[in-house]
Amino acid sequence: MSASARKVKILGAGSIGNHLAHASRSLGWEVTICDVDPAALDRTRNQIYPGRYGKWDDAIRLCPVADSPRGGFDIICIGTPPDAHVPLVVGALGEKPALILVEKPVCGPFLEGAREMWDAVAASGTRVCVGYDHVLAPATRKVEALIAAKAVGEPMTLDAEFREHWGGIFGAHPWLEGPWQTYLGYWRRGGGSGGEHSHATNLWQHLALCCGWGRVTEVSALVEFGRARDAEFDKIFALHARTEKGGYGRIVQDVVTRPTRKWARVQCAEGAIEWRANQGPRGDVVAVLHADGRTEEFDFPKKRPDDFICELRHIDDLLAGRAVESPTSLARGMDTMLVLAAGYESGITRKPCSIDYANGYQRSALRPA
Numbered sequence: 001m002s003a004s005a006r007k008v009k010i011l012g013a014g015s016i017g018n019h020l021a022h023a024s025r026s027l028g029w030e031v032t033i034c035d036v037d038p039a040a041l042d043r044t045r046n047q048i049y050p051g052r053y054g055k056w057d058d059a060i061r062l063c064p065v066a067d068s069p070r071g072g073f074d075i076i077c078i079g080t081p082p083d084a085h086v087p088l089v090v091g092a093l094g095e096k097p098a099l100i101l102v103e104k105p106v107c108g109p110f111l112e113g114a115r116e117m118w119d120a121v122a123a124s125g126t127r128v129c130v131g132y133d134h135v136l137a138p139a140t141r142k143v144e145a146l147i148a149a150k151a152v153g154e155p156m157t158l159d160a161e162f163r164e165h166w167g168g169i170f171g172a173h174p175w176l177e178g179p180w181q182t183y184l185g186y187w188r189r190g191g192g193s194g195g196e197h198s199h200a201t202n203l204w205q206h207l208a209l210c211c212g213w214g215r216v217t218e219v220s221a222l223v224e225f226g227r228a229r230d231a232e233f234d235k236i237f238a239l240h241a242r243t244e245k246g247g248y249g250r251i252v253q254d255v256v257t258r259p260t261r262k263w264a265r266v267q268c269a270e271g272a273i274e275w276r277a278n279q280g281p282r283g284d285v286v287a288v289l290h291a292d293g294r295t296e297e298f299d300f301p302k303k304r305p306d307d308f309i310c311e312l313r314h315i316d317d318l319l320a321g322r323a324v325e326s327p328t329s330l331a332r333g334m335d336t337m338l339v340l341a342a343g344y345e346s347g348i349t350r351k352p353c354s355i356d357y358a359n360g361y362q363r364s365a366l367r368p369a
Helices: 015-026 038-053 082-093 114-123 138-148 167-171 192-196 199-210 304-320 330-349
Strands: 007-011 030-035 061-064 075-078 099-102 127-130 155-163 216-228 231-243 248-254 261-268 271-276 284-290 295-300 353-355 366-368
Touching: 007 015, 015 030, 015 038, 015 304, 030 038, 038 061, 075 082, 082 099, 082 114, 099 304, 114 330, 127 304, 127 330, 138 199, 138 261, 138 271, 138 284, 138 295, 155 199, 192 231, 192 248, 192 330, 199 231, 199 248, 199 261, 199 330, 216 330, 231 330, 330 353, 330 366
Parallel strands: 007 030, 007 075, 030 061, 075 099, 099 127, 155 248
Antiparallel strands: 155 261, 216 231, 216 353, 231 248, 261 271, 271 284, 284 295, 353 366
């Protein structure tokens, strides 16, 4: 099937839904956006989409959920708050799409319904991917190649940070007065720095696998909570992580840092490899820092919509058989959820927490270390 023939249904007319709609239309795909809130559909048509992309695209169909078409879609995208993801994924399986793309994080940190969702997906003929699009970026592929080539020797430690004040989010969503009006202000719903900036955790896990270290098996966390009206969220979510093959490093996510820092570093025996996102007009940057003081830098120019276009091109490759494995698979996304859940457990109990993958994607996989 050619890329131009894809039919896409998007659940959720918020920020991610608009990004995915624009990316889909950039590839020539048919798009239907559904939402339970008529005001959200109206904002999409009159505010968000034309504000970001210059004008509204009349080819996009907008539907209240109650009137939305069912069946006949190649891809169903779920861009709702995280605490609605699990039932929506299970419901979407009944429409038999070729692929479901669910936005990150997959669910809330208590993993409610995650095991049942996993089992339902496994029994279906539908592939599920999770929206950790940074692992698909050309800059990340460059880091993978440098690690594989041992450009600066064997990997030794790994750091990843997504530190970004969430004022930018609320500036882009002027109808929200603050975190108390959105899931972002509630860590139990999958918001806060742990859920919103979980790209850092996912990127760390991805690069750890590239280093040959395996999956994360133990975390020790510092989680600093804050409040705004009735919202309770983690301002800082900081982990030390160890993998099943002895890899070690640090993950930091927050909603207080400005200017923004989205960065990762693979420290190797003879230097370091750095991944730096959103470096102004340079786009993403990969730097190789040699022990003798030499630095090589590689630029990957991009704009924000390119992240989502790259993600959907990857999905098209999966559906067309041009790619078999995906770093955005449901398994990878659920591994990230286990690390997030272990991080909250460790941060609250102030004790290390281990992950037993044999117990599957549920709370019983977490054990005192």
